[in-house]
Amino acid sequence: MRWVRVAGRGLLVLAVVVSGYVSAGAPATSGSGRGPLTLATAGDLTGYLGPLLAGWNRTHPDEKVTxxxxxxxxxxxxAQMETDLREDGAGRFDVLNIDVDWTSQFAAAGWIRALPPSRFALNSFLRPVVDTATYAGRLYAVPYVTNAGLLFYRKDILAKEGLRPPRTWTELERDARDVAPKYGLEGYAGQLLTYEGLTVNVAEAVYSAGGTLLSEGGSAAAADSAATREGLGFLVEGVREGWIPEAALTYKEQESKQAFEDGQVLFMRNWPYAYAAADSAGSSVAGEVGAVQLPGPDGPGTSVLGGSNLAVAAHSEHPESAERLIAYLTSEPVQRQVLTRGSLPPVRASLYRDAALVRRFPYLPKLRTAVLSARPRLKSPRYDQASLVVQAIAHDALTGRETTASAARRLARELAAVAGS
Structure with a gap:
């Protein structure tokens, strides 16, 4: 996962008493598995994570986190995490905030520790997120943030046209092609640059069409199918016909979010964090932002299950403290702050039914439904290689270098090589 800037930076320092959480006892020592920690994460540009850790540090002076x-x-x-984890005991990271799709790879490589499920309130989490933290039947991480892609749209423009938000690809294509130009807008923006986001967008299209790219466990390819051709074709035809602008081939999350905030596009696929910024003061579309599940061929589609998990490095000298920190960060009070201060979707199921939170974040019920029906990206111990294959081949199809049918065959062939390597 990638941390991104949103409105409303949280400056409140938390000193949280976590229900059921054991507070610090005797002074920590390396012999007890307790002591100071270093938490590694992609850049925290929201400004919320530091205050959360400050709350921990104030109540756990012998187990301070850097x-x-x-x-x-x-x-x-x-890449930087992998370098640290390969240091054979010399690495400096204790707790890792990792993309959900890295868990299998890191566990298979022996870089992260198996964790005791009984220590964490897993039965309080949204059901699908727990699966992202397991490998070979064991828990290797704890879900921290979840995510599912949503379709953002301009409420004002659809209202003027007497239209409801699109539920199918046909409706999305029609409105993006016919309605958007009437208001000087582009039709639809996703994340189609050759990077991790392209893997997500392609996987969501294939899943929505009823297909898959890899078999369960990543042991075989399953990409040469009618569903792959339909899903990839949806994106390829959108670019060719122009209702997906060519600029979208250069977009990551931030670029597509900015285009939507600037009033340049009618529809946008993005993660829920984009709602807070788009609907806040300074955005040209504030007050006119709607969000629904991604559409599919015949109705609501299927999102990729995003988010991040917290794992303990195998070489950590303080695994006891690391597990205690993870229990703190995944507790209900802290998860509430993850949402309210960071605009990041929590893993605690109860928060999606909290009336006050739903008033503040009206997309929560739709997001809950999207998460419950979402699927992992490519669950494979060779995830990084598989993702690069998807990105390269999808890019060739989107830019007209390869037909959709040829791209589907090539995906199957090259993903099979990764799965068997």
Missing amino acids: LAELPDSADESR
Whole structure:
């Protein structure tokens, strides 16, 4: 996952008493598995994570946490984590805030510790998020933030046209092609630059069409199918026909969010964090932002399950403190602050039914539904290689270098090589 800037930076320092949480006892020592920690995460540009850790540090003086901010780019932060984890005991990171799709890879490599499920309130989490933290039947991380893609739209423009938000690809294509130009707008923006976001956008299109790219566990390819051709074709045809602007081929999350905030596009696929910024003062579309589930061929589609998990580095000298910190960060009071201060979707199921939170974040019920029906990106111990394959081939299809049918066959062939390598 990638941390991104949103409105409303949280400056409140929290001193939280966590229900059921054991406070610090005897002075920490490395022999007891307790002591100071370093938490590694992609750049915390929201400004909310530091105050959360300050709350921990004030009540746990012998187990203070130092925040190690890595680059904003998911690919770059993963590379730095991998370098640290390969240090054979010399690494400096204790707790890792990792993309949900890295869990299998890190666990298979022996870089992170198996964790005791009984220590964490897993039965209080949204059901699908727990699966992202497991590998080979064991818990190797704890869900911290979840995510599912949503379709953002201009409420004012659809109201003028007497239209409801699109539920199908046909409706989305029609409105993006016919309605958007009437108001001087582009039709639809996703994240189609050749990076991790392209893997997400392609996987969501294929999943929405009823297909998949890799078999369960990542042991075989399943990409050469009618569903892959339909899903990838939806994006390819959008670019070719112009209702997906060519500029979208250069967009990551921030660029597409900015285009929507600036009133340049009618529809946008993005993560829920984009709602707070788009609907706040300074945005040209404030007060006119709606969000629904992603559309599919015949009705609501399927999102990729995003977010991040907290894992303990295998070489950490203070695994007891690391587990205690994870329990703190995934407690209900802190998860509430993850949402209200960081605009990031929490993993605690109860927060999605909290009336006060729903009033403040009206997309929460739709997001809950999207998360419950979402699917992992590519659950594979060779995730990074598989993702690069998807990005390269999808880019060739989107830019007209390869037909959709040829791209589907190539995906199957090259993903099979990754799965068997």
